[in-house]
Amino acid sequence: MTRRLFAGAAVFDGERLRQGAAVVVEDGRVAAVVPEADAPEGETTRLDGGVLAPGFVDLQVNGGGGIMLDAAAGVAGIARICAAHGRLGTAGLLPTLITDTAEATRAVIAAGIAAGRAGVPGFLGLHLEGPHLDPRRKGAHDPSRIRPMDAADVAALAGAGVVVSLGHSDAGLGAARAAIDAGARAVTHLFNAMSPLGHREPGLVGAALDDGRVSAGLIADAVHVAPEAIRIALAAKRGPGRVFLVTDAMAPAGTDLAAFTLGGRRILRADGRLTLEDGTLAGADCDMPHCLRFLTGAGVGLAEALAMATATPADVIGRRDAARLAPGARADMVHLGAGLRLSGVWRGGERL
Numbered sequence: 001m002t003r004r005l006f007a008g009a010a011v012f013d014g015e016r017l018r019q020g021a022a023v024v025v026e027d028g029r030v031a032a033v034v035p036e037a038d039a040p041e042g043e044t045t046r047l048d049g050g051v052l053a054p055g056f057v058d059l060q061v062n063g064g065g066g067i068m069l070d071a072a073a074g075v076a077g078i079a080r081i082c083a084a085h086g087r088l089g090t091a092g093l094l095p096t097l098i099t100d101t102a103e104a105t106r107a108v109i110a111a112g113i114a115a116g117r118a119g120v121p122g123f124l125g126l127h128l129e130g131p132h133l134d135p136r137r138k139g140a141h142d143p144s145r146i147r148p149m150d151a152a153d154v155a156a157l158a159g160a161g162v163v164v165s166l167g168h169s170d171a172g173l174g175a176a177r178a179a180i181d182a183g184a185r186a187v188t189h190l191f192n193a194m195s196p197l198g199h200r201e202p203g204l205v206g207a208a209l210d211d212g213r214v215s216a217g218l219i220a221d222a223v224h225v226a227p228e229a230i231r232i233a234l235a236a237k238r239g240p241g242r243v244f245l246v247t248d249a250m251a252p253a254g255t256d257l258a259a260f261t262l263g264g265r266r267i268l269r270a271d272g273r274l275t276l277e278d279g280t281l282a283g284a285d286c287d288m289p290h291c292l293r294f295l296t297g298a299g300v301g302l303a304e305a306l307a308m309a310t311a312t313p314a315d316v317i318g319r320r321d322a323a324r325l326a327p328g329a330r331a332d333m334v335h336l337g338a339g340l341r342l343s344g345v346w347r348g349g350e351r352l
Contacts, residue, residue: 003042014324028348055091082122099130176207227298
């Protein structure tokens, strides 16, 4: 048995911050989180303050490492995206296919099944963002590929353990509530590409904030949502449905790419933004530590912000085994040093 200790930083276990604690890792899994004075003997990694937390969970990752998830990605492409975000601290993610053809969707689903069977590190499943969107709220999605769902689409998704998420929709409150009543349990990038909160017609935003049955993803990159709106959302959703962080990251994540193409359209990267040439936002240029710094700078408590990047999104997809530092969990961890800058990443107790 190999035993390792991680000490010297506050420990966020997925639910609360613990001062003066040590994480005990045995054979790649968390054996215990104990007061440092009570820690058993073992090879010790001494951290210089900051916070030791579970690896992040990101439910909306369009690409990374220079590529997007598309029909050509295959298992190798999924692995490349997961590896790029792994180096940025994300231990588990959903590679996201944005609106594409039926053939591309089938190819990506097949690649996802193969990636799951192959045990690709960091792969938790797929996020299919489209093609069944409201053209009035298309955002950067290619309008020529948006289409209604048909019987073949339903057959492809049936039995796959799908969590339905509402987004890219101009639905009013009544239609949004009907979808939640029918089983939808999440909302995609809250506030963006959806009917806004109005005082007579609360829209999809109002339904998301008011209904505890749904949790909502949020892009906290200092571009997509104002800090005031974030604080309002967090005040409204205190449980059981909660707000969780997503990066909505694109191909440049983990690279120095200045531009790339998406469905034949050029995407430009500048000043922390990704845009089509007409200025439309096209995903986000951020990672989870960036989101955490923005949130805490906006007045969100550190423990709440960390939960939004770890345990809360894991719970949304039914993976309570992920994103917690608790006995039996894989020792996937990140160390955030001064200014919440990423200073260390471990997978199964081994440093990346």
